Amino acid sequence: MRPPDVRIGHEGANRAATRPRSQNHGGRGRKARPADDFAGTVRRLLGLLRPDRTFLAASLAVCLISVVLSVVGPKILGHATDLIFAGIVTASLPAGTSAEGVQQLRDQGHQAQADAIARVQAVPGEGIDFHRLTLVLLLALAVYLIAALLIFAQGRFSAVVVQRSTHRLRERAEAKLSRLPLGYFDRQPHGDLLSRVTNDVDNVSQSLQQTLSQIVNSVLTVIAVLTAMIIVSPLLAMIAVITVPVSVYLAALVGKRAQAHFGRQWAITGRLNGHIEQMYTGHNLVRIFGREQESAATFRAHNDALTSAGFRAQFVSGAIQPIMLFIGNLNCVVVAVVGGLRVLSGSLSIGDVQAFVQYSRQFSAPLAQMSSMANVIQSEVASAERVFALLDEPEETPDRGSQSDTPPRVRGEVAFEHVSFGYSPGSPVVQDLSLSVTPGQTVAIVGPTGAGKTTLVNLLMRFYDVDSGRITLDGADIAGLPRGHLRAQFGMVLQDTWLFDGTITENISYGADDPTTEQVIRAARATHVDRFVRTLPQGYDTVLGEDSGNLSAGERQLVTIARAFLADPPILILDEATSSVDTRTEVLIQEAMHSLRRGRTSFVIAHRLSTIREADTILVMDAGRIVEQGSHQDLLDAGGHHARLYAAQFVESMSTLE
Known part of the structure; x- marks a missing residue:
């Protein structure tokens, strides 16, 4: 079910967004973390994975087994190499036992060959033992096949973890937008x-x-391969490890420059x-005022800057x-050089050196792979920092009350008690304003641009919280009411129309829950x-585009x-609601609005005389204060601000109506 405050949220935000704000009224929270904390961002990214730790643990376990098998594979292949080498060497020896063949080679001074034959227990005179060689190769094949299947399973588990985590991140971002104060949207492009x-x-x-x-x-492979290398030859392992600090230092040095x-x-x-x-969104005005070239030039400037930054980022990383x-x-x-010398000295077999060369490749490949992912990781962290900066923005103050604090049926009695408010410190827009509206009363609010008319509505609906004073609804302070329930009591029609991509029926139904x-x-x-x-052609099923180009204003x-x-709300807010219609249609709308306003409290912001002259009370605002208040005729007789506005703006409209 749609939240009750969605009814006016988009239109209210669009209207209020016409004035830039700089103060976080209505929002208190954590100070946004600077968007340059690489380590902190990585920790927060890893924190997103925590709810799926079961799948993550399964992925780690499968990956560990796969890595172990991949490390065992070169050792098995090294044993196959030793079998082939020993078979070739012993083929020219007289037939005998393995021990006799080994001893004979030692007597001849072939220490390395003797050690290789001793390890595989080759029989002199028989040549290559193809039966054993076949079994070893089949074992290696099985090991690599199982490792590949496990890597596939790991990819499956990882996909589940990543997609669920980003799903939660999107939900958090969307939920955050609904909790941000209106001032944030006014400041943010x-x-x-x-x-x-x-x-x-x-x-x-x-x-x-x-x-x-x-x-x-890559990390598990480095650990497992390093362990295997130490087992095979500590000396060669030490040589391989020496290059790691150099690699890490150079990667960190380059990566730091790329991150910026x-x-x-x-x-x-x-x-x-x-x-x-x-x-x-403003392409019509861009064309009307002939600003295509300026718009294109701005686009080219941004595009060139993006190309330059992207090139530098990709090139450096x-x-x-x-x-x-x-x-x-x-x-x-x-x-390879040191291993060859060790073979000649008899300390290692050819198979061990072959395995170690493979281990060396396996050891350096993950490091190179992680370095090749540096640009992806840095781009990811840069994006994550921007998303987390949004999530860290101060939110609206939490609702202090509950829906039970509000009467089940709102009568529409509204009061402003010494209310003051400013969008930025030291620049008040509304000053010490007091107003009392009885249920069913129609109040028209007029005044010059910037007088505070729309601000009054924004405060009433708690798009912003007052700096001092209070606003009450049926005697209850609205600061203690849930925003959603408060805003559900209002129906709003603004000068800036907002229609979404849907049918006419869906757009009309947006203000009510499941209407017939x-x-x-x-x-x-x-x-x-x-x-x-x-x-x-399609009647009520006509689909309106985002800009509703198939309808007139x-x-x-x-x-x-x-x-x-x-929506049938208890309180109506009409902010220049008839400014986009012709005079004849306005008369018809006024008839409908008169019926709609019957028994409801109404706030009407308008300049047209036909819209406000029938109001019960007209408030004339100037510089955030109510300077005059009364009926239309009383204010004309007083000869004050309203009379001057009437003389300046409404004489022509009056003559047209008459």
Whole structure:
């Protein structure tokens, strides 16, 4: 079921977002962590995997067995090499027992060959023992096959862990957006915000999928291979290990430089998305004012900066792999030379050296593989930092009360008691404002731009919390009421229409829970939506695009009015609700609104005389204060602010109506 505050959330946010904010009113929380903590971000990423630790443990166990088998494989193949070598050597010896053949070689001074034959117990005169060789090769085949199957299973477990973790990350990001104060959206470019929730989360998901199993496999392989190398030859193992600190130092040195470039890359990506989003939503105005070239130039600047940052990030991080490959190849050369000398001295067999060369490759390959993933990891961490920065933003103050604190049926009595508020410290928008509205009363709010009219509505719906004073609903302080339940008492129609990608029926039904078709049509008829919907090919099933280009501005406004009509709220807020319709349609809407307002408290923000002259009370605001209050005729007779506004703005409208 839709949360009760969703009804007005999008439209209220769109209206309020027209004024930039700099203060986190209504939100207290942890201070956002600086987005340059690589180690801290990695720890938080690993923390995302914790709920799936069972699958993670299974992945580690399967990976460990696979690595052990992969390490055993070269030793088995080394034994096969010894069988072939011993068979070739003993083929020219006189027939006899293995011990006799070994002794004969020792007598001839062939110590290394004698040691190799002793290890495999080759029989002189019989040549290669193909039966034993076949069994050894089949064993090696089985070991490698099982290891491959286990790696496949590990990939399966890792995929489950990664997808579930990123699923939770998306849910946390979406839930966070619903808890952020409106001021955050006023300050944050929408394109950059969307980039964090979509591009950055997707990048984290894909990077985790690529790196998680590979990193685990690489680390375990390094440990297992190092253990095997020590068992085979401590001297050669020491030579192989010497290169590790050098590799790690060089990789860290290059990676540190690359990380800054990746962070800049994703920050520019957010700015580029913000520009594209703004230009797309306002493409008509861009064309009308002939700003295509300026828009294209800004796009090129962002695009060039993104290309430069991406090139630097990829180029710098890409230097890690060649460095690691060079060190690995150098290590193999040293191991081969020293191993050959050990064979000549009789300390190692040829099979052991062959196995060790394979181990050396296995040892350096994971290091090179991890270095090749450096750019992926750094890009992943840069994206994760941006997502975590969003998750760390201060939230709205928690609701202090519960739904039971509110009367089951709101009567609509509203009072402002010495309310003061400013979007930023030292710049008050509303100052010591007091107002009392009785149930069923229609209050019109007029005044020049910036007088605080819309701010009054934002405070009433707790999009922002007051700095001082209080606002009450039916005698209860709204600061102690749950926001969702409070906002469910309001129906809102704004000048900036908001229609989503769906049918006309779905858009009208958005303000109510599971209305019937008859209720939707009744609301459409009452607000004169039905008369133009009937002319559309699909009628109420007509799909509206995101910009609702198949409806005129006035028709879109009528649909939002029908939505409020169907919601049937106890309190109405009409913020320039008829500014987009023609005079004739406005008269029809006023008739519908008069019926809709009957028995309900209504707040009307408007400039048209026809909209406000029938209000019970007109509030004239200026600089955040109520400077006049009374009926339309009383305020005209007083000759004050309202009379001057009337003379300046409404004479032409009055003559048109008459």
